[in-house]
Amino acid sequence: MNLDELRKDREKWMRWKNIAPLREVVDALPELECKVELSDIVKISANFDDNAIYESAKLLMPWRKGPFLIGETFIDTEWQSNIKYNLLRPHFNLKDKRVADIGCNNGYYMFRMQEDSPKSLVGFDPSPLYKTQFDFINHFVKSNIVYELLGVEHLEFYEEKFDTIFCLGVLYHRSDPVAMLKQLFKGLDKKGEVILDTFYIEGDDEMCLCPESSYSKIPNIYFVPTIKALKNWCLRAGFCEFEVLETSVTQANEQRKTSWIEGQSLEDFLDPNDSSKTVEGYPAPARVYVRLIKDKS
Numbered sequence: 001m002n003l004d005e006l007r008k009d010r011e012k013w014m015r016w017k018n019i020a021p022l023r024e025v026v027d028a029l030p031e032l033e034c035k036v037e038l039s040d041i042v043k044i045s046a047n048f049d050d051n052a053i054y055e056s057a058k059l060l061m062p063w064r065k066g067p068f069l070i071g072e073t074f075i076d077t078e079w080q081s082n083i084k085y086n087l088l089r090p091h092f093n094l095k096d097k098r099v100a101d102i103g104c105n106n107g108y109y110m111f112r113m114q115e116d117s118p119k120s121l122v123g124f125d126p127s128p129l130y131k132t133q134f135d136f137i138n139h140f141v142k143s144n145i146v147y148e149l150l151g152v153e154h155l156e157f158y159e160e161k162f163d164t165i166f167c168l169g170v171l172y173h174r175s176d177p178v179a180m181l182k183q184l185f186k187g188l189d190k191k192g193e194v195i196l197d198t199f200y201i202e203g204d205d206e207m208c209l210c211p212e213s214s215y216s217k218i219p220n221i222y223f224v225p226t227i228k229a230l231k232n233w234c235l236r237a238g239f240c241e242f243e244v245l246e247t248s249v250t251q252a253n254e255q256r257k258t259s260w261i262e263g264q265s266l267e268d269f270l271d272p273n274d275s276s277k278t279v280e281g282y283p284a285p286a287r288v289y290v291r292l293i294k295d296k297s
């Protein structure tokens, strides 16, 4: 597959009529000397015109992943992504590694991962809006992060292999999860690892929930496995080791409606009389975080 042709083709997405005005917002950002602090909130300080920054950031809504503070503008994103990042933080060390984040959204995790001084950081996400949010933040952060408007399906054709691949919150969106796991496998160098999270259901059987048309009001969720079924998928994809790192139930403080998104959030996705269930009557979203090893030899 010729990725350069695809890249060229996807550059055109930036001229879509809903995206082009947002590109102008990014192109008009001022050149300023900035101080960047990588903590739970990615903080950028400089001599900003705070009203202008606020108005520009608002135009790039919805903001799902973060939070960010730019001057006095606090982008209170739908997700407090620091919770997932901090849960995973004890389980990786990225020093001098080639790292990819698949489904990187606006790059929040990659901005934080810079604290480890990886050799390289590449984000894959086929969303022109999220890339524009990344460009907005990175205009001030000035990182070397590479953002590819590509999907997980392109990873196996990518020009370089990776030592660590993060793939968080993507597997349940794929209609062929084993094929996706194989694509991650092929994206790794020999000794590589994948850190992945996905929704799971409780149970000792090797079983899977197949939602009828939506899960937690999300339409494109195909399979929600037990941990044992997930392990089987991973072994079938070729990984030699499957290690459960953490499990968590999404709480209202992690995903909630803020003034930086339109529409609904977690509180509208759960049964109002029983928060252990989704509105569809399925078990409420719980996530398992795993490490997959390509080859131990």
Ligand SMILES: Nc1ncnc2c1ncn2[C@@H]1O[C@H](C[S@+](CC[C@H]([NH3+])C(=O)[O-])CC(=O)[O-])[C@@H](O)[C@H]1O
Pocket (backbone or CB within 6 Å): 065, 081, 102, 103, 104, 105, 106, 124, 125, 126, 127, 130, 150, 151, 152, 153, 167, 168, 169, 170
């Ligand atoms: N083919 C594709 N390949 C890769 N990514 C894709 C594709 N299609 C859509 N996406 C992207 O995958 C991300 C899924 S969100 C996870 C974000 C982050 N990782 C998180 O864990 O918070 C889901 C969630 O938060 O549950 C979005 O940014 C999509 O644009």
